[in-house]
């Protein structure tokens with residue numbers, strides 16, 4: 397029952413209509429009654445899994461199609477949303493290290509978009525950033541070989557200036573990467589290996605997406621939480637321990653997660669892969685774009701709510717319930733908690749590593765410059781390990797994401813943290829120092845992005861571009877974007 401797909405027929409048949417799509421257009425004509433108390437009783441949707449076998453040519457072919465379709469974010473109140481291969485969110489893609497991916501993205505939306513593989517290590521021309529626009533009615537076919545450690549990555553649009561609106565309307569999905577190492581972690585998708593895509597929404601009385609993702613200082617902070625697109629969700633646990641793959645796919649909301657009974661869980665992975673060993677915790681912070689994997693033990697009959705708490709640190713105020721876990725009276729046994737995990741090698745900057753400094757001083761620029769699609773801000777030798785210092789000089793929270801790379805936090809105002817990441821929280825008036833490992837891909841023309849992942853800020857220009865190039869050629873690279881983009 398948890399495998400109910402949300403690839404609805406309605407979405408696939410009658411989807412061209414987009415008239416009256418007020419979502420995210422700032423229509424505040426309807427009243428906003430406070431959401432009623434939740435009983436957390438709706439079965440959690442599990443996004444369908446897409447895990448194609450290799451074809452005779454060795455390629456694994458994936459197809460994503462963007463749709464405008466009908467969803468019931470509130471039961472009985474159909475509304476227009478956007479999704480991949482369905483009306484809201486997208487399938488969970490799954491591939492293993494060494495797999496050759498042939499992807500096709502078709503865009504049936506009335507406007508251009510892109511699809512960015514957030515957390516994927518790949519050439520810039522395949523990255524799906526703002527230069528890889530897919531026209532309305534067009535398609536895009538990137539291909540690459542998966543070559544990175546096991547991780548929970550995700551995909552979402554990245555058209556400059558409209559990312560916040562496209563994601564808010566529902567375009568996002570998970571991309572799981574497996575490695576052949578035996579981790580003894582739960583891997584039965586939807587049974588003991590559970591994706592949890594966390595999003596907050598503002599909904600109208602008629603159940604439509606409301607609010608302007610570009611309004612106010614942070615964009616939308618919704619008062620209703622969707623998990624995998626499910627409002628008021630419950631998950632029935634059937635095993636003694638589950639692995640939760642958490643993704644913050646919200647536009648601006650930061651989560652400070654804890655179970656209502658403050659039970660201890662174990663974090664086993666960050667954005668970029670496994671930790672060296674499970675880390676016991678009772679709370680977990682997740683800013684937009686970040687992922688974490690945790691193991692949670694359950695006793696028969698347990699009934700516990702996962703919440704987000706007001707930790708006083710960030711822009712989201714108040715506590716909110718996210719999802720209820722109800723454990724069956726009989727639970728299948730789970731593998732023991734592993735003592736160690738096959739984590740990727742620590743990222744150690746070499747002596748004399750290049751240091752770059754990025755100052756966040758507003759909500760629409762980095763180092764005082766707003767994003768310019770035609771300007772290449774940084775040129776990095778392929779394969780380098782550099783130190784990036786990100787200073788949040790403002791009085792409010794931001795975060796910082798770098799495309800393609802894996803980094804490790806050297807210190808966040810003195811606090812060391814482990815694990816490979818690609819997105820990091822940058823609290824007000826703090827500096828984080830990152831050891832950043834860049835990939836082997838060189839392309840003097842097509843850039844990767846770095847930016848604040850609060851989508852309102854990203855769209856407003858809190859973003860910059862870098863290219864990775866053949867070492868030794870840095871000074872001969874054009875600082876103007878010389879590409880032609882890509883649109884069919």
Ligand code: C2O
Pocket residue numbers: 512514552554685797799845847849
């Ligand atoms: Cu998930 Cu450039 O972002």
Ligand code: CU
Pocket residue numbers: 512513514515797798799800
């Ligand atoms: Cu990204």
Ligand code: CU
Pocket residue numbers: 759793794795848849850853854858
């Ligand atoms: Cu920001």
